[in-house]
Amino acid sequence: MKIERIEAIPYSIPYARALKFASGEVTSAAHVLVRIYTDTGICGIADTPPRPYTYGETQDSIVSVVTKVFAPQLIGLDPLDRSKVQQLLRRTVNNPTAKGALDIALWDAIGISLGTPVHKLLGGFTDSMRVSHMLGFKPAAELLEEALRFRETYGINTFKLKTGRRPLSLDVEACNVLREGLGEDTEIYLDANRGWTANEAMEVLRRTEGLGLSMLEEPCDAGEAMGRRRLVQSSSIPIVGDESVPTLGDVSRELLSGGSNAICIKTARSGFTEAKQILGLCEGLGVDVTMGNQIDTQVGSLATVTFGAAFEASSRRAGELSNYLDMTDDLLTEPLEINGGAILVRDVPGVGARIDADKLQKYRQDQA
Template sequence: MKITKVEAIPFAIPYRKPLRFASGEVTEAAHVLVRVHTDDGLVGVAEAPPRPFTYGETQASIVAAVCGLFADLVIGLSPLEREQVRVRLGRTVGNPTAKAAIDMALWDLAGQSLGVSVTELLGGYGDRMRVAHMVGFAEPAEMVAEAGRVREQYGISTFKVKVGRRPIHLDVSACRALREAMPDAELYIDGNRGWTAAEAARALRAMTDLDLLFAEELCPADDVLGRRWLVGQSGIPMYADESVPTPGDVTRELLGGSATGVSIKTARTGFTGSHRVLAQCEGLGVEVVMGNQIDGQLGSLCSLAFGAAFEATSRQAGELSNFLDMADDLLTEPLEIRDGLLRVREAPGLGIDIDASKLAHYRTDRV
């Protein structure tokens, strides 16, 4: 089985309401569908969500990188030669989500060809994950209402609360309102680098009694001394996210004392890179959470496939519900969250079937 063609199809699906956080605002899922074809007629798929305010990638740059740089490097290889693919793509700096999408599509192909799910290929630990839901910037009452609706409708009881606003009391008030409304829920905060280390320390002191699970990326990655100081000040674990786009960055953040946990995102490290990150974290004795890059259903299914495959990634609820805010999606069989859980699909590979009519409607290259 050899790779014969690689496609990168841009598409855009609106959100029902804007998603707001410290590093930006998203009003539509302007993503890229990556498809890898083989001479056996199999097609592996994955989703690349650009985040220019985080990694510098845009929808156009992902299409250009996949079609103009990476396709020629992988055509003719077997989908099982993933390490060869990793090395070839690694010669180009950056472009993490473009590379990750190709990697995940190759795992999809491998699973299809062998007749097993990607979760089984990766580790096969479980077949489901608890789901965490992200609550974006809004007035406290609105954030409480959203969390309450999601909990009632989908059974989700873990919430990632976006923080990083100024003045900090806006976010402290919101977190306090959420805790008062849901005393038994799991809550953690994500600053998207919005605060200084001193502001973050003040906010954490003001929220000491809220029983937060952890705090994620409260201040910028290049504030090396401030981040180390903040870890020493904090009474809860401090997770790295945007600051760890590569395994090397993970090593730097953990050994440098700038973080005590890591958010793994298959959208930026694929399955191959995410496995390396997980192994590093296990070796260093730190916990992980399955993060979300505001993925659609396809990207969320990839996160689920990886997260359910390992015991360490299954301990905490994974961020698998951002697609609920999208007006539509591309899958013929939509994901269903029930009782706060998402189950892995039993079909070979990732179990993905793209709705051709929806893709034709939402693609933005109009071919």
């Protein structure tokens, strides 16, 4: 089996409402669908979310690097030669989500060719992941209303609160209102998206002590090295690296320097191959991981479920899997379902993402 052709299709699907957070705002899923075709007729699929304010990638840059740089290097290779593929991708710096999509699409093609679900090829630990729902910038009462609605409708009982606002009292109030309204048995954790300084983050932790918050993700810029280390040393809850740790080398740096003591894994930026290496490093060091979300479509969320459910360590915590519910439409022929607060893996060869051709045609942006 050889790689014969690679497509990168830009498309855009509006969100029903914008998700706002400290590093930006998303109003539509302006993503890129990557498809790898083999000479056996198999097609591997993955989705790519451009995040210019996080990784410097845009829709145009992803299409360009996939079709003009990576495709000429990968065409003719056997998809099973994963190490060779990784070596070729590493020769081009940055572009993490473009590389991640190519890797996931290759794993999908491999799974289809072997007639085996990718979650079993990776590890096959369990058949589902619990779901965490992200709450964006809103007044505290509206955040509580949304959380209660998602708990009642989908059985979700873990919530990630987007923070990093000023004044700090907005986020502190939201923490108090959510804890009081949701009760002690609901997990709540924070993500500041580098919106505070390290000192501000320490103040928020001081003012929310006793609320039972489980984690604080990316409280400040990792470049604020001394303050970040001081925060990690003083915090009673894990400080999670996310934007600061897109690669295996970045994870090593942050953990060894003391800038984080937990890691967020996102398959959208690492694919399955590097995500597995990151997970192994964290397991060896005794560091907790979370499965994060790039405000993914259902295609991207399915990839996260596939990887997260494959390993015991990545399935311990609820994964961020529900924000596709804010989209007005999606590309999957069989939509994901959240039942009892969890999403099942697809027990079919590959990852299981089957694309609705009519919907792709409707939303693609590369045709007049």
